[in-house]
Amino acid sequence: MSYSSYVDAENEPATVIAVLDHVDRWIYEVYPFGVCSPADGVRTGIEDPHDSKASSFGWHNPLNTITNIYDTTGKNVVVGAHSTVLGGQHPAKSPNESFIFPYVPDIGTLWDFYEAGVTQAFYVTNMLHDLYYILDFTPEAGNFQMNNNGEGGLGNDAVRINVQKNGAFNNGVFFQEVDGRSPEMNIYPFDKTDPMRDSSFEVGILIHEYTHGSKCIQLSDRMTGPPDNRDCLSAFEPDGMAEGWSDFYAAALTVKPEADHNSTYAVSAWGLDNSTTFRLRLYSTDMTTNEYTYSSVNDFNRVHQVGTVWCTMLYEMLWNLIDKHGKNDNPRPDMVNGVPTDGKFLSVKLTTDGFALQPCNPSFVQARDAIIDADVALTGGENACEIWRAFAKRGLGASAVTGEPRADSFDLPGGVR
Incomplete structure (x- = not known):
């Protein structure tokens, strides 16, 4: 038999926390x-x-x-x-x-x-x-x-x-x-x-x-701002983005082995007995299947609608990174120096790292910038072109600004193509 014991030695008397049988x-x-x-x-x-x-x-x-x-x-x-x-x-x-x-x-x-x-x-x-x-x-x-x-x-x-x-x-x-x-x-x-x-x-x-939380994100809300603040995704736009982040993690982590850039993701298709989706649109890189851009948010007054726009942008990024780095179909990433070697887990990692870099109650523009900054910190900006192209395709390009009404910007910053 082989065991590992875990002991709480900080308090008196010392106690055994757990014993694992290997x-x-x-x-x-x-x-x-x-x-x-x-x-x-x-x-x-x-x-x-x-x-x-x-x-x-x-x-x-x-x-x-x-x-x-x-x-x-x-x-x-x-x-x-x-x-x-x-x-x-x-x-x-x-x-x-x-x-x-x-x-x-x-x-x-x-x-x-x-x-x-x-x-x-x-x-x-x-x-x-x-x-x-x-x-x-x-x-x-x-x-x-x-x-x-x-x-x-x-x-x-x-x-x-x-x-x-x-x-x-x-x-x-x-x-x-x-x-x-x-x-x-x-x-x-x-x-x-x-x-x-x-x-x-x-x-x-x-x-x-x-x-995702009912009005917060378990992952992003505890990393956006200090862990003891529950309100860092409470304004309307970031609250909607919270829905999009949750959809994105579900879409990325259930990508099928045979899927490619043209594949779609339907929210709760089996549960609803419906091959379409619980959302207004399928998640897709095809502009005819899902036409949403940054300015689409102007027409919405519900958080799930806003989230669908945000997740659509992240879905574009997912497939750009998979096209560049390939896709790991295992349940956990292969890491080299803290960087996932494939595009699927890299997209999730950059999104996760972005939570810690964005301000409390971020806008679309600020959350985009946090992901770009996360890539600079993690890879030296190796994926700037793929990330910028994803957001610019959906109207959140270099000239996009925070505020209402939201205006689409499809331009790329200098040095990005």
């Missing part, structure tokens, strides 16, 4: 990370998916010595389903390290397969925690985990996730908290089919909500 294997039967929904792949057993640095204590709490049961009450997220009959939150439980539960799409009731849905949500959100850690959303930056292992920030703030939540349909919300307090994420069923569909299996909504 022989035991955690197995989750899920749709693998990156698979959008049951329409796009099959469930499989994923073994030991946690990242040893991002989740050095593992994903689960130690075995409950009273019940001898493991469950989805974990160190980064606490996930359970809500029952309209039984009430309360019900985690998935297992007498061992195998979380393997049956699931048949479009058969039976939501509750018939709640353990599979809870396991899917637990797996995806933990994968996001570990990926965002790799991309520098760490404890010091205000991420979400119970024990920060001496890495700065405040602990005791694992995300509480409620799946099959009653009270609404076709939606999800994220109730933000300051660093050191656990936020809450509610995922509601889709009611567009009979039987209803569990949104735990619509991976895009899990990514969107984990990345």
